[in-house]
Amino acid sequence: MTGIFADEARTALQSHRQQQHAAQVRDRGLAERAQRVRDVTDPISLGVHPSAVRRTDRLESDRVPAFVERDQFDEVVRRIAQGGFVLIVGDSTAGKSRLAYEAMRVAVPDFVLLQARPSEDMQAFSSAVCALRRSVVWFDEFDQFLRAGGLTLQMVKDMLAGPEREVVLLASMRSKEYDRYSARQRDVTDAATWRAGREVLLHAAEPVELDRLWSPREIERAQGAGRDPRLRAAAQASDRFGVAEVLAAGPELLSDWMHAWQTGEHPRGAALVAAAVDCRRMGLHRPVPASLLVALHEVYLSARGGAVLRPEPLADALAWATAPVQGASSLLLPDQDSYLAFDYLIDFPGLPAIPERSWETLLPAVSAEDAFDIGWAAVDLMRPTIALKAFDIARGHEVPDADYAHAIALGNAGQPLPAVSRLRRLHQQRDTLLGPDHPDTLAARHDIARYLAEAGRLPEAVALLDRLAPDRERVLGARHAATLVTRTSKARFLRDGGDAPGALRQLREVLPDLTAALGPEHVDVLLTRQELARTLGRTGRTTDARVLMTEVLEDQQRILGAAHPHTLSTRFDLALLVGQSGEPEEAIRQLEALLGDQERILGLHSRTLSTRHQLGRLLAQTGDLDQAQEVLAAVLADQERFHGSSHPRTLATRYDHALVMRSTQGARTAAALLAALEEDCLRALGGSHPLTQTVVTARR
Missing domain, CATH: 1.20.5 (Single alpha-helices involved in coiled-coils or other helix-helix interfaces)
Structure with missing residues (x-):
């Protein structure tokens, strides 16, 4: 013993x-990295994009131009001096890091600066920060710290806590990533997004938002900034680009990439860049190993013509893609034997859809934590099959929240009742561990209602929200976004259940509260106005609906951009309203134009398939039955491949295809199709689902 x-x-x-x-x-190691803020003289080491090299009078290389004070400078200095969590949000190359760097040098020059790295142990890092009395913790591209296994709310609280300690968490983040984490996207519910990451962001004050395009006062300061020709040249291009993005050579790099596809130029290099860009669009924001990048780039090279393009050798392609333009940034940023796409390229609105083979090649090559992030990117881009595979990998390695994410992906993949069953178990776990009033527990109840509605059990979903709304108001407040979303969801369920007038009243009540709480340009406000226009159409007020939908479309194009999925969705709704107004030919023209943009931006996608479905219906309405049958048969084959044979959208397309077949092939053929469809609807959706009832009525 x-x-x-x-x-x-x-x-x-x-x-x-x-x-x-x-x-x-x-x-x-951390002590060696720590420096006084005033001693950090190289902003590039902190993530500031270098600009074109300029030789000084002493023949030295100058890669950082003089700082031009931004309109938000004094506010950022004030917040840093005050201490706490300071977050700056803006597009790539908007100047976020440079603004943060210059502001902290003014506000806290004597503080110790510690730069966080996404690859390190965040628990150990936060413990080291807690030992410092006066410090600035620098987080560049903050979303990379919010992934599975990354920074948590408790770590943030610990770093900021303690008597006689002065700590600043100084972070910058691209607007697109902030929008995803802050649940501004309706397709991913407030409970389904990165829960731990959102908790961290909610702990920060309202972010400082930095516009990519500079104000007239900022441009005037740039034009008067001494003898630096780079600033004057960038200011002259400010009618099209932001001054900071010109300094970082963003537009020039983008142009180089677009032209490199030409035969005899750098097509292999362009394909490598395309693969690296899509890795980031697919949720992998860390440098990609060269071997994986080489495997991925063949997908893009083959799609453009392969050997016909006379691609250059791989070594030449990598050398071209990593060469800085005029000493500024490069298309690919090397990191040992890995490469990261320049972030300016990711936000370009004209990028084509991500090929299916890219998802399939990427997933088996990444860690479980990366698979979790890729799964959420797939949810955002409405790739339900990919999301399920990714979350399965994460679940197998017990990544936190992967079970919940898988349940959400299951519901999005057309299996709402299995999703409800899993969400109820997960809700019970949260109720036990966190308590019934915890926001995550309440959010699970909201998601259960959502998938009950998708399963056709709309009265049950409305009743659940009726009980949830007062609980959220009591716990979170009447003007909290989650409370308001509960009310808009109830209106949508009422409308889909046949009570369009009741839904209209609910939406008119919630819209002013939502606007007052979030502002008129918030995505949730735009989407609620879109729901209001849809509901007006359901009540027969088509003219009013078209006017409102047109106004929403104009605002979305201005605020979100013409290529944003929400903008494309509103164009779809507007075309349907045009058809309801008795103008099917004009509606067909609008849908055909929309389809071209959707196929270019989204590729094979749920919304692209819906547009093709509605085109088939409108063609039948105009009497072009043969063309309608051809269109619906083609979209049905793609629906079965993309969504699966039991998805409600696939079953809905089968229904409309059967109706057209009744006119072209006779009642006997249509009856056989409807009989088989009724059995499949009963098995997949249940007898109470509206589509099942519609099919039963049509068959009779």
């Missing part, structure tokens, strides 16, 4: 010594 205890003691002591040594090594 003594020998056993002695062995255990020796093992424990050895483990303790190993942990102590690791902590000493870690702390020593």
